[in-house]
Every structure is written in structure tokens, then in C-alpha cells.
Amino acid sequence: MKKLFSILFHPVLLLIVGLLLVSGAIWIAGPLVSFARTYPLESATARFVAIGCVVLLLVLRRIWVAWRARRTQAALSAGLAATVDAPRREAAPQTAGEAEVATLGKRFDEALAVLRDARLTASGRKPGWRDWVTMSGRQYLYQLPWYMFIGAPGAGKTTALVHSGLRFPLAERFGTDRIRGVGGTRNCDWWFTDEAVLIDTAGRYTTQESDRDTDQTAWQGFLALLKKTRPRQPINGVLLTLAVPDLLAATPASTDETASTLRARMRELTKAFGTRFPVYVLITKTDLLAGFTEFFADMPKEERAQIFGFTFPFDPKHPLSDAEFRARVDAELDALEARLVARLPDRLNAESGLAQRAAIMGFPQQFAAIRPLLADALRATFVQSKHEDMPLLRGVYFTSGTQEGTPIDRVLGSLARALGMERGVPPPRPSSGRSYFIERLLTQVVFAEQGLAGSNLQWARRRHLWRLCAYAAIAAVTVGVLALWSTSYLRNRAYVANVDQSARAAKQAVAGTTAAGTQLVALLPLLSAVRHLASTPQVDAAHPPIAMQFGLWQGAKLDAGATGAYERLLTDLFLPKLAARIEEQARSASPANAGYAYEALKAYLMLNQPDHQDADALKAWILTDWDRSLPREVGNEERAALSRHLDALLARGVVHPNLPFDERLVAHLRGMLAASTLAQRVYGRVKQQGVGADYPEFTVAHAGGPNASLVFTRSSGAPLTRGVPGLYSFDGYHKAFLKAVDETAAQLAAEEPWVLGIRDQSGLPRGDPAAMQRLTEDVRLLYLQDYARIWTEFLNDIRIVHADSLSQSTQIARILSAPDSPLAALSKAASRETTLGAKPEGETTVVDRANDKIGAARERLLKVIRGSDPTQIATVAPGAQLESIVDDRFTGLRALVTSPGAGQPAPITQTLAVINDVYTYLSATDEALQQKTAPPPSDAPAKLRALAPRMPEPIRTALLDLGSQGAGQAQQARRVNLSADLKESISSFCNRAVSGRYPFDPNSGRDVLPEDFGTLFAPGGKFDDFFQKNLAPDVDVSAKPWAFKKSDASASQISPAGLAQFERAATIRGVFFRGGGKAPALALQFKPLDMDPTILSFTLDVDGQVLTYAHGPQIATAIQWPGTRGSQRVSLQLTPPPTSGARNLVFEGPWALFRMFDRLDVQPTEQPERFIVTFDVEGRKTRFEVTANSVENPFRLADLRAFSCPERL
Missing domain, CATH: 2.60.40 (Immunoglobulin-like)
Known part of the structure; x- marks a missing residue:
């Protein structure tokens, strides 16, 4: 399949197809083309000539491209030859150096002869005819990417190239030792590869230290030659070399000098070429770092070809700032050093020699020692400047061409100098013939980014393919237009017939429809049919098929007629029903809803008084009415259709129904509205507009934190996720209400004259800033009274969840007393929302802080004056802010959660401490009951109940609920345990020994055994022992009958009947065991x-x-x-x-x-x-x-007769 596609979309095939299509279009459509009432292509000869011209233009285009390429190559060759012939023309060779120059010139003449015919593709082969047609192989050497090496003398530029692993196609003519080919080392080396041309400039061009004038002139001339030869793209990038020995030997001053020199050269390149090009920094001679050779000795050739360095992200629109550049360099060097450290264990394990292991061990330190030197050099070279652009630094890479020379051990050298010791110099190393980290750097990074410097051959190839596509498109369009014109004519004729049929049906439907009534839904089918009359089931007039266009589309004319008919229906049918509905709303208005009455009157007046008509306000009122009044059977699609028809009606401008205007209705509504104040209407409008809806509700679930649902509930049954609307929040007040009230007040003040028919406008606030201020304050007063009421009701509605067990009450107490207590979080959040006098964050000033202190003092005085009644103050004190209506209502809550001074805890921490005491008590009680031991005594529940009345809501109710509920459950659990102990220790034996026996049952013939009687009732017996261990501390035995002490009222959950049996047992013991014996006497x-x-x-x-x-x-x-x-x-x-x-x-x-x-x-x-x-x-x-x-008659002892064995407490 891939081969088939390659054949179908081959450029040659596409070119032929395009020519055929264009030729066919000329031959077929040519006779139809007219110009000044003439047909120039009517004859066959003229069409043949036109087709021949198209072919000739294409051939001439190819010839021109080839000629331009050869001319550019010739200019390059001539320029290069001049650089070599110049020294030969100065003097005849006399010395060995001059003889070498002459030899180089002769060799270069031979290279030029090859270059004139050397046209290589990317694969290094000669281009064929396919490459010529498609331009895929037309990479003459001057069209390959060119890169320039710059750096100080001896920086290792040439060595890096020699050992780069690149393929040099000209080596077959010049030998492997001289493949770099042109220009002597005194000027520059030219390296011709099958992927790029590399220009190795002389180091003196960079430093310009030997003969500044000569070097600078030669450098500028060299740049001019490149610019002239390749004006569109002189170079594709610069490879800047820094040698490791130079970095190690550099001082801060020399580093700055070198950086300045390199910046100057790159600035000259930018100025001379007028383009911005990428710069690749090569750190050469990395092998001179001690341990380099040993550290990487195990690498095979494939691994030595990889890249050791880092590339910066390419984003020319957002270059790195100085700080980002420094951070990026440090981060990348950290990553490289981490890679070395990660490789260290494996290398140490693989090497057995101590010297080699020592060198390997020290190499990461050697690398770390050169890091700051390299970072300083990079920052100094590529620092940002306001006066010039920073070079486009693409990356920094470490290389090693050949391992020659003596390694430099900076770490041991510094240590030796610090200790005052002499350090021997190791002998130079022989060359290993290996290269490290060069080959892929050039092929996969540098050459791969050849397009960064500007336009490239890909652009030319794309342009060529676009031209071929254009030719094909012209041919296709020519043929297609003829076919589509025919299709369009036939389909338009059928379309007009269908529209005519639909128009006749719509006309009959309109004739049978009346404008009376308010039912708009019934009009929808008719309105939709007329609105889309120009559309048919097959054709959408708004989006006609392409096949029906091409200048023959009739839908625009038909749609214009349909639109006119639709607009007439809106005026004659839709608008009267709307007007009738608005009048119906106005008649149904009642004094109970003044806001509704006002808006209904306003809508009625807007519809009948064009001068006051506001399309947006009128639409809002109608849509609101539809939302409320339309039956549920009316679906979303029908509602949307009504809204679209309303938009179409109002889009025509001012609308006016042809219905009588009811003055008496207007007068009635105006008289009704006179009973409400303007402030009330403004406040009602603000609420109707949904002001504050953008702010979240204040809910217990959110304010109390994740544990709020475990401890809180609402007495009203409302969920914890429902709360105070966003309008009545701190942000809703400061950020929404205050802004909305000013706007709404101004709007209603402007509407009042014509809505209420006020002729004498002298008392209206419009145009009077002072009056407007009073109006907004009246509205704020209404709002703040509602604010205080809503928050009071909300806080009073919060309760502690009902606990079904003592363990659940213990859990509730634990959560409430925790550092992240939901009660504290809820109280603090509620305090913030009810402290409206505070400024929003970021708006507090020194004056505000002073006023806060005064306000705090005022709150303390208010607490003294009003006592414990939080609702006593409902109005604003003279000179106080309106917000005090809310702030004063919740003074107690604010004082509870606010720290009294710097470093002092808020009073609520003491309340939490009391709750923690209750938690401790409940926890200890629960544990004691589980172990069936007596719970420890504690006054924590009593303290909690005593503290509760002094607390504000919601803390007051929470404390009361927790105190009564928790203590009650503790006693209930205790009662259950005591009942179980009672049954086990007393009841079972008592029933066997006493029940149904004399004297407890006077009619029984069976007697209670004296020993059993003593076991039960004797001092220290079962009843006495159980009572002393479990009940005595809580029972007031001085009362008759016995009763639980008031300090432990919750213990009253123990049944009085159970306690009465112990009292009777005590009476029996007092009568029958006065001597203290174990038997009755x-x-x-x-x-x-x-x-x-x-x-x-x-x-x-x-x-x-x-x-x-x-x-x-x-x-x-x-x-x-x-x-x-x-x-x-x-x-x-x-x-x-x-x-x-x-x-x-x-x-x-x-x-x-x-x-x-x-x-x-x-x-x-x-x-x-x-x-x-x-x-x-x-x-x-x-x-x-x-x-x-005994004073008790033992023979008529009522307690003896009434006694029964207790089953539970």
C-alpha cells in the first residue's frame, strides 16, 4: 500500500496529471471564456498554443532554477580561489611555509575542478532526473547547511572535526589526511561532508591578537564573501569552542576578556549577515581532565558517539532571562554531574588497577571543579544586554577528539598548594585514536536544526509542490465548475418549486389564526414554518449545498421574502399576544408583592410608551414570566424557540402593539405602589437580580471543615450543605451588594418619574448626591436588618447531632475539642461573615485600625449596657456605621474567637478546654463501664452546663446539647451496667431466697431462711455492699424517700423503683440487724x-x-x-x-x-x-x-411487706 501511494503521489506523476488537467480545462472551457465580447480560445489552434505556453513556462522555470544554482556555485568557487591565490600572488615561494601555501593552492585548484561538477544528494550519490524534477536531490555544496567554527587558537576545533566520524565524499580524491580540502590553516579550513559544509576559521580571526588590523580586515572580508555568496542564508549556525585547559588556566579578568571577544565576533556575524543563527558551545579537550580516559575507557564506539551535554529549549519569542539562564545552566550541569556520579560505582567495580580506580574516583570531582569556571564563562559570554540581543545559544556539549597531552588535576593541585607540597607532573599520554561525544552531536543536533537560522531547502521544496498542486487545482476547478453549474441549475429549479408549495400552505394557516388571547405556544408551528419558509427538508437556506451555488443560488431572494413575511407575523400575531399577557400580569399584581407590581407596571408602560422602551429589560421580564407561567409540558426546545422569536421581534427596534392603553390600570398600580418606599423597591430589585449569586453559600459543611457532618445537624431538618445565601456574606456585601445597590438605586431613581407618574420631581433623589446617599443608606439598612435576622436564625438552627451511644458522644466531644475543632472553625468563619465593619483584605489603613480599636471598646460597653440580650440593639447608634446593625448583634461571638492581645489565645480556647474535660470524663466513663468498674467522679458536665448560658450561638446550644446528652448517656450506660451487675450479684439470689416466701409473702407457707435473709440484708450483705460501692456517693439518704443528689441530676435516669428497694433494704437492715450480726435478730x-x-x-x-x-x-x-x-x-x-x-x-x-x-x-x-x-x-x-x-415495728413493717427483689436500676 505504501508503494502504491508513493507511485500515485509521485511528483512526476502529479506534474503530468496537473498538466493534463490544465490542458483539458483549456481545451474544454476555453471556448466559453469571453473577453471584451470576444472568445480568444474558440479555435483549436489558439487552445493548442495556450497549452504549449503552459508547458513552456514550466520548462523555463526549471531552466532558470538550475542556472541560478550554477551561478551561485561559480561565485563561491571564485571567492574561495581568491583566498588561496592571494598569498601566491604576493611573492614566490621561498621558505618551507610559503612552499606549503603553494602546495595547498595547487591542491585547491584540483578541488575546485571537482566542486564544479560535485552535486551530491543527502546520501552522497549523484542526483538523477527524479531529483531534478522533484528538487529532492538538488543539494549542491553551496546549498548544504554551512556552519562556522570559531574559538581561540589551539581550542581543538580541527581535532574535533577530524575525529567527528562524519563522511567526507571528496576523500577519494584528496586522501584521508587532507579531506578538509581548501584554504590553508593560516586562513581557514573548509570541510565538505555529505550533510554540511563546515568552516574551521583560524583562531587568530577570533582573538585578533597577532596583527589586529590584518586579522580584522581578513575577517571582515571573509564575512563579506560569505554574505555575497549566500545572501539568503550565509551560515546555518556557529560552533563556538572553549578548551578545557583554557578554562582551567583562566582568571576572572581573562574570562571576561575572552567572553568580550567572543561576543564581539558573534555581534559582527549578526551585523554582517542580518540574521540570527544558533550557537553551539563545544567544550573541547575534555580528556585533559584527570581521569577522563579511565572513566570512559569501557565505552564502545556506539556509546562514544553519543552526546554529553545539554540543549536549551527553543523559544525565540520568550528568551531566557539572566536569572533563568543561570538557573538553567546550573541545573543542567548538576544533571551531568549526577550522571557521572551514578556511573561511578559500575566503573569502580569494573576496574581492578588502583591507579585507574583512583583516577576514575576523582573524575567527578575534576568535573565539579571545572563547573564554576564554565558557568562563569557562559554567563559572561551570553549575558543579556539592553543594547544588543543575546546570541541564540542552543546548548553546551563536552567533546574529546584525541586523548593527547598531560591531564590537568585541578583538585590535587589545589590540595598540594594548600599543604605546601610539590606535585610531580605525569608524563604525556600517547594518542588513543578515539573520539568522544562528537559524531551524534553534529548529525543529530547541529545538522538537524539547520532550519533555525532562516529559510532552507524545505521551503523551496514545499513551494515547488504547492505550485504543482495549484496547477492540478486549476484543472480540477475548470472541469468541476462546468459540472456544478449544470447540477446547480437543476437543483435550484426543483428547490424554488418546493418553496412555492410551502408558501401556499403557510398562507392558508395564517388566514385561520387570530391575534386574540395570550397563548403563544400555539403560534410556534406557524412562526417556525414562515421563518424557515426558504428552507426545505432537502435544503437549508442558511447553509445551502455547494452544488446549488456558483452564482445560481436562489435561496437568498426567497429567504428575504420569507423574512419579510415572518416579521409581519411577529407584529400582527406574536406582539399582540405578548402585550395581552403583560397586561394580564399587570392586572394580577397585588399589594403583597410590591416588587412584582412595580416590574409589571414598568413592562406595561415600556410596551406602550416607546420613549421608555428598553429591549433588554422587557426581554428579561417576558423570559421570567415564561419561566414561571408556562406549563411543564412546554419543553426546552419550545421555550428556546419562543426566546428566538422574541429576539427577532425586539431586534427590529421599538415595538408598539395596536391595543388600547388602559390608563385606569396604570393609575391603580401607581396608587398601590405608593404604599412602599423607594428603598424597599430598590432592595427588592437587588434580590430579584440575583446579586451575590456568584459567591458561595455559607454552609456548616464548608465552614466547619471535613468533620462538621460528624458533629452538627440542623434543627429545621435542612442539610448542612445549605446555609446563608452568598448575598448575605462578607464578600457578598462588600463586593456585590454595595456596588449593585448604587447602580440599582440610580436606575430606579431614574425610572420613578415615568413608572410611577411623578410629576413633581423635586423630592426625587435623581441628580442630588446627598439624596442618593440617603437612599442607598436606607436600602443598606433594610439589607443589614435582614442580614442580622438571617444569620441569627441560621446560627440558632445549628445543633449537635443526636448520639445513640456513649461512645458516639465521646467521639463528638473529642472532635469538638480537637485543635481543628469544627466548632471553633465554624465560629471563626461565622464571626468573619458577621463583622461587616471590617475592611476587605488589602484595604485596611492606619485609620481603619484606629477605628477598629475604638469599635472594640464600644463593643465592650455595649455588652455591659445590654447584658445578655443580643437582640436589644436593632438600630444604628448615633455616629455609628450602618454595619453595626450586624456587628453589634454578634459581638459576643466575635469577642469569643478574637484574641484579646498579641500572643494571647482567644477565649474560645478556654471553652474548648472545658469540652476537652467533658471528653476526658466521657472517655474515662466509657472505659470504666467496659471494665465494669465505677466511673471516676467529675464536675465537667456541670461546668459545661454552667458555661453554656454565657456563650453566644451556636456555641450555647452546642454546649447544652453536649452536656445533657453526653452526661445522660454516661449515666444511662452506667445504669445498664449496674442493672447487669445487680442482676448477677443480687437479683438472681434474691428471687430464689425471698420471692414467694414468708415474711415477704404473708400468705406463703414457705419461710425465708435466716441465713439467706442475712446474706441479703445484713450489714456488708449483698444489698449493703452493692449500694456502698455503686450508689452511695450519688444518693441523698437523708431525704425521704431517698433521692439522687442535685449535683448529679443526670443520674436520675436510674428508676425510682430500683432505688426504693435499696431504701427498704436499708430499713430492714436497721430493724433486724441492729446488733451488726449476720443473722436477723x-x-x-x-x-x-x-x-x-x-x-x-x-x-x-x-x-x-x-x-x-x-x-x-x-x-x-x-x-x-x-x-x-x-x-x-x-x-x-x-x-x-x-x-x-x-x-x-x-x-x-x-x-x-x-x-x-x-x-x-x-x-x-x-x-x-x-x-x-x-x-x-x-x-x-x-x-x-x-x-x-427499734422505732420501726418489725411485725407491721411496711417496707418488709412492700419489698421485692430489684431487677434493674
Whole structure:
């Protein structure tokens, strides 16, 4: 395929095709061409002559190009010969030097004979006929790129060329030792390669030190010769050589002198040639740096051919400044040195000799030693100047042609001099015959950029190809025009017929449409059809097909007619419906929306009063109405079509509907608007215009930072990404509102006379700067009142997120007290937005700072005056700025986040410290509950709740939420843990030992075992131990009933029923364990009071303790329960016995005494520890006074009967 394309697009083939096309066009279209009513190409002879002229012009063009090239070569040869013949004409050869000059002249004569016929292509071969036709091989030696070497004598220019690895086609005639060919070394060397011509100038031309006048004259003559020979492009670049020994031996003064000399030569080149050319700096004799040969000894030929240096970026429009140049040189030298250091380990490993390893090791240091010398030389040579352009330095490259001479060890030399030691001079090295870093430098960098100096052969080749294309295009156009004219005529005829048919259909549709009503959407099909009447499904009139043009296009005429019809439809149908809709809006206006009423009246007046018509304002009102009133079924395409028709209507200029003007409607609206002030209307207009929409909303999510969503929420349910509109922000006020209010106030002030029909305009602010100032201040007052209200509502809406667990509350407290606290960030951001009296950044002056101090003092006084009510001041104090309406409302917030002095933290840091204390408390509580230990006591929640009322929003609510929520959850978690511990340590055992047993269940036949009773209720028992460890510090046992202490109100989450059981257990312990034992015990005294006369004796046996009474002395008898006998039996014996025959009444079990008292009538006395018991046996009664060892009656103990095992707290 590639070969096929090369054949199809071969220049010779294209040339032939072009000639054929041009000839065909002349032959076919020639008879159609007329000039002054004559047809010069009508006859066949005339057309043959015309075709022959075209061919002849092409041949003559080729001959002229070849002749010009040969003439230029002849001038070059003559100029070069003159430079050699001059010394031969001065005198006959007498010395060896003069004989050498004569020999060179003879050899040069032979070279000129070859040069006259030497036409080489880029590949070095003779050009053929294809190269002649396409100009691809026409590179005579004078047309190859020319480069000039300049540098001081002995800089290594010639050596670099000899070992460059380039191919010299003339070597077959002159030998490999003399391939440089022309001009002696006294003047310059000419090197002819197959890619370029290299001019090696004598070093004395550069320095001009030997004979200044002679050298300067020869130099200028040499430049003139080049300019004359190659006027368009004398040279393609300059290779400037600097030798390493010269750099090492240079002093600052010599460096500046050399740089000045090189700049002078390059300045002379620029002036003589009138072009800017690239300069390549070659650092030659790099092998004289100690260690060079050893360091690169392992490189094969391919690697030695690579480039060791750096190239600057090519941007002629933006040259490097001095600072950028220095930085770039330093950076590139750093990179080269880094490459050397990176290669060092491998070279050291590959070399075994100590001397070689030492040399390799030191080479990077040798290179580093020459760096500052080279950088200084480059900066001095290529420094920027206001009086002259800096040469186009393309790069700096290190080379080595042959490794001869004695290396220079600058590092050891400096060290030896510093130590006062003598250093031996190493013997000179023999030549290695190798070259380093030259070949690719010339072929891939220098020669590759031959076009940088100006025009080149590529331009000529492109110009030649363009001409061939032009010939082909002329032929193609000639043939194509004839074909397209025919096609265009046929298609235009069919197109006109289609448009005529569409016009008839549109005319019928217009006849059936009325202008009444306000429905515009129904007009869209008709308007679109008429607007695009000149277009058909096959043809777009705005973009007609090319085949229908060529002077025959009829669409422009048809489109002009369609446009006229469309404009008439807009006036007759579209405009009346618009006017009716605007009037309908004006009639629907209400006093509740004064802004809408004003704009509706303004639109109505603009439409009916051409003098006040503003197309942009009218369009804005109509589009706004469409956005609000059009049904949702009307899609975006239909809305866009309506907008286009509106633009077309308004583009015609002032429009006026043929509808009656309703004066009564105007008067009604004006009377309605009289109730609102101009300031209110200005403020409403500002908001309607979307002022401040370019500034982002102030949101909690953005102001609080990335953790804000973890701790904050909105009580209103609004998302954190919604907040205060940009209009009510610091930037919105200073950068948008203040500018908009002035413009809008001026606009409305100008509109007021004709919109509201004000005849007496003396009170209007228009034209009165003072009145305009008062108006804008009134508008600002309305705005700032809204500003303060909106921000107050926003801050009051911020809440702490509800935490579902103690760990989440701990996390919230940790985030809030962190250094990047969202609460602090939100407060600081809110303070900035609510401090409107401050100047925007960059606008603060000394006077502003003084006013800030005064304002701070004023804020402190305001805090004292108004107390804790932030809404008390809603107006502006005399002499204060309007912004104080907002600033004073949020004084507390600003004072909290503002440092009181230099180096002092803001007060909010103390608040964060309190929150951190709460975090510490919650964290410790959480850990203690996880380990099932008692949490440490802390007053942090109480301090937080006490601090909260003194804080401004949003901090006040945040502290209250955190204090109540966190502490409550801590106690709730504690209650859950305590309930689990209670169930494990008490409830399970209690239910087994007490539930359903006597005396807790008086109807139960099962008794509580005394040991179990003691385990539960004894001092140090389960109830006492649990209470002392977990509840005692928080319970006020002096209250009846027991209650939690007020200082730990959050602990009230423990159920009162659970606490009541512990209180009952304490009562039971106080009654039954007064002696401190582990088993229940009572000490009673029975004193007889009276006995029924029918009873002769009464005997009570309590576990072996016998009480007998037979109407004798009333002596009290002590009874211990339980008795010492351990019979667990209580019996009663009466004499005489009951009539039923039962002599004894017996009660058994550990609680037998209590079962007996349940059968007795027990009456209290004034002394709680004394009570009267009555034994009633078949109506015969005996009364005793019983004294217990407790004020609580153990036999009628309510806490004992009400006690139940607690299941949870």
C-alpha cells in the first residue's frame, strides 16, 4: 500500500496529471471564456498554443532554477580561489611555509575542478532526473547547511572535526589526511561532508591578537564573501569552542576578556549577515581532565558517539532571562554531574588497577571543579544586554577528539598548594585514536536544526509542490465548475418549486389564526414554518449545498421574502399576544408583592410608551414570566424557540402593539405602589437580580471543615450543605451588594418619574448626591436588618447531632475539642461573615485600625449596657456605621474567637478546654463501664452546663446539647451496667431466697431462711455492699424517700423503683440487724397490761423462752428472737384451756414469732417502739405492751411487706 501511494503521489506523476488537467480545462472551457465580447480560445489552434505556453513556462522555470544554482556555485568557487591565490600572488615561494601555501593552492585548484561538477544528494550519490524534477536531490555544496567554527587558537576545533566520524565524499580524491580540502590553516579550513559544509576559521580571526588590523580586515572580508555568496542564508549556525585547559588556566579578568571577544565576533556575524543563527558551545579537550580516559575507557564506539551535554529549549519569542539562564545552566550541569556520579560505582567495580580506580574516583570531582569556571564563562559570554540581543545559544556539549597531552588535576593541585607540597607532573599520554561525544552531536543536533537560522531547502521544496498542486487545482476547478453549474441549475429549479408549495400552505394557516388571547405556544408551528419558509427538508437556506451555488443560488431572494413575511407575523400575531399577557400580569399584581407590581407596571408602560422602551429589560421580564407561567409540558426546545422569536421581534427596534392603553390600570398600580418606599423597591430589585449569586453559600459543611457532618445537624431538618445565601456574606456585601445597590438605586431613581407618574420631581433623589446617599443608606439598612435576622436564625438552627451511644458522644466531644475543632472553625468563619465593619483584605489603613480599636471598646460597653440580650440593639447608634446593625448583634461571638492581645489565645480556647474535660470524663466513663468498674467522679458536665448560658450561638446550644446528652448517656450506660451487675450479684439470689416466701409473702407457707435473709440484708450483705460501692456517693439518704443528689441530676435516669428497694433494704437492715450480726435478730419486752378474768394463767413459750402471767404483778419479760434453743417454735397455753379443747396454740418455723403476731391485734402507741398486742382466744383477751429495740415495728413493717427483689436500676 505504501508503494502504491508513493507511485500515485509521485511528483512526476502529479506534474503530468496537473498538466493534463490544465490542458483539458483549456481545451474544454476555453471556448466559453469571453473577453471584451470576444472568445480568444474558440479555435483549436489558439487552445493548442495556450497549452504549449503552459508547458513552456514550466520548462523555463526549471531552466532558470538550475542556472541560478550554477551561478551561485561559480561565485563561491571564485571567492574561495581568491583566498588561496592571494598569498601566491604576493611573492614566490621561498621558505618551507610559503612552499606549503603553494602546495595547498595547487591542491585547491584540483578541488575546485571537482566542486564544479560535485552535486551530491543527502546520501552522497549523484542526483538523477527524479531529483531534478522533484528538487529532492538538488543539494549542491553551496546549498548544504554551512556552519562556522570559531574559538581561540589551539581550542581543538580541527581535532574535533577530524575525529567527528562524519563522511567526507571528496576523500577519494584528496586522501584521508587532507579531506578538509581548501584554504590553508593560516586562513581557514573548509570541510565538505555529505550533510554540511563546515568552516574551521583560524583562531587568530577570533582573538585578533597577532596583527589586529590584518586579522580584522581578513575577517571582515571573509564575512563579506560569505554574505555575497549566500545572501539568503550565509551560515546555518556557529560552533563556538572553549578548551578545557583554557578554562582551567583562566582568571576572572581573562574570562571576561575572552567572553568580550567572543561576543564581539558573534555581534559582527549578526551585523554582517542580518540574521540570527544558533550557537553551539563545544567544550573541547575534555580528556585533559584527570581521569577522563579511565572513566570512559569501557565505552564502545556506539556509546562514544553519543552526546554529553545539554540543549536549551527553543523559544525565540520568550528568551531566557539572566536569572533563568543561570538557573538553567546550573541545573543542567548538576544533571551531568549526577550522571557521572551514578556511573561511578559500575566503573569502580569494573576496574581492578588502583591507579585507574583512583583516577576514575576523582573524575567527578575534576568535573565539579571545572563547573564554576564554565558557568562563569557562559554567563559572561551570553549575558543579556539592553543594547544588543543575546546570541541564540542552543546548548553546551563536552567533546574529546584525541586523548593527547598531560591531564590537568585541578583538585590535587589545589590540595598540594594548600599543604605546601610539590606535585610531580605525569608524563604525556600517547594518542588513543578515539573520539568522544562528537559524531551524534553534529548529525543529530547541529545538522538537524539547520532550519533555525532562516529559510532552507524545505521551503523551496514545499513551494515547488504547492505550485504543482495549484496547477492540478486549476484543472480540477475548470472541469468541476462546468459540472456544478449544470447540477446547480437543476437543483435550484426543483428547490424554488418546493418553496412555492410551502408558501401556499403557510398562507392558508395564517388566514385561520387570530391575534386574540395570550397563548403563544400555539403560534410556534406557524412562526417556525414562515421563518424557515426558504428552507426545505432537502435544503437549508442558511447553509445551502455547494452544488446549488456558483452564482445560481436562489435561496437568498426567497429567504428575504420569507423574512419579510415572518416579521409581519411577529407584529400582527406574536406582539399582540405578548402585550395581552403583560397586561394580564399587570392586572394580577397585588399589594403583597410590591416588587412584582412595580416590574409589571414598568413592562406595561415600556410596551406602550416607546420613549421608555428598553429591549433588554422587557426581554428579561417576558423570559421570567415564561419561566414561571408556562406549563411543564412546554419543553426546552419550545421555550428556546419562543426566546428566538422574541429576539427577532425586539431586534427590529421599538415595538408598539395596536391595543388600547388602559390608563385606569396604570393609575391603580401607581396608587398601590405608593404604599412602599423607594428603598424597599430598590432592595427588592437587588434580590430579584440575583446579586451575590456568584459567591458561595455559607454552609456548616464548608465552614466547619471535613468533620462538621460528624458533629452538627440542623434543627429545621435542612442539610448542612445549605446555609446563608452568598448575598448575605462578607464578600457578598462588600463586593456585590454595595456596588449593585448604587447602580440599582440610580436606575430606579431614574425610572420613578415615568413608572410611577411623578410629576413633581423635586423630592426625587435623581441628580442630588446627598439624596442618593440617603437612599442607598436606607436600602443598606433594610439589607443589614435582614442580614442580622438571617444569620441569627441560621446560627440558632445549628445543633449537635443526636448520639445513640456513649461512645458516639465521646467521639463528638473529642472532635469538638480537637485543635481543628469544627466548632471553633465554624465560629471563626461565622464571626468573619458577621463583622461587616471590617475592611476587605488589602484595604485596611492606619485609620481603619484606629477605628477598629475604638469599635472594640464600644463593643465592650455595649455588652455591659445590654447584658445578655443580643437582640436589644436593632438600630444604628448615633455616629455609628450602618454595619453595626450586624456587628453589634454578634459581638459576643466575635469577642469569643478574637484574641484579646498579641500572643494571647482567644477565649474560645478556654471553652474548648472545658469540652476537652467533658471528653476526658466521657472517655474515662466509657472505659470504666467496659471494665465494669465505677466511673471516676467529675464536675465537667456541670461546668459545661454552667458555661453554656454565657456563650453566644451556636456555641450555647452546642454546649447544652453536649452536656445533657453526653452526661445522660454516661449515666444511662452506667445504669445498664449496674442493672447487669445487680442482676448477677443480687437479683438472681434474691428471687430464689425471698420471692414467694414468708415474711415477704404473708400468705406463703414457705419461710425465708435466716441465713439467706442475712446474706441479703445484713450489714456488708449483698444489698449493703452493692449500694456502698455503686450508689452511695450519688444518693441523698437523708431525704425521704431517698433521692439522687442535685449535683448529679443526670443520674436520675436510674428508676425510682430500683432505688426504693435499696431504701427498704436499708430499713430492714436497721430493724433486724441492729446488733451488726449476720443473722436477723430482735430484742422484745412483753409487759402484761390486763387479762380476761376467765383466764387463770397465760403462758407464751418463744423457742424455750417462757412468759407466764396469772393476774400478778405487771413485770416486763425480755424475749430474744430467735431463741437460743433453736427449736423454731412458738406456743401459747391458757388455763383453763379453750372450750374447743385445744390447750395450746402452736406456730413453727424460723419466722414462727412473726406468724403469731400476724394473728394478733397490734395497736400503735405514742411511742413508735411500743405497741399493744391483744391475744384473743375464743373471745377471751389478754393484752401486752411490747417494746421493740427499734422505732420501726418489725411485725407491721411496711417496707418488709412492700419489698421485692430489684431487677434493674
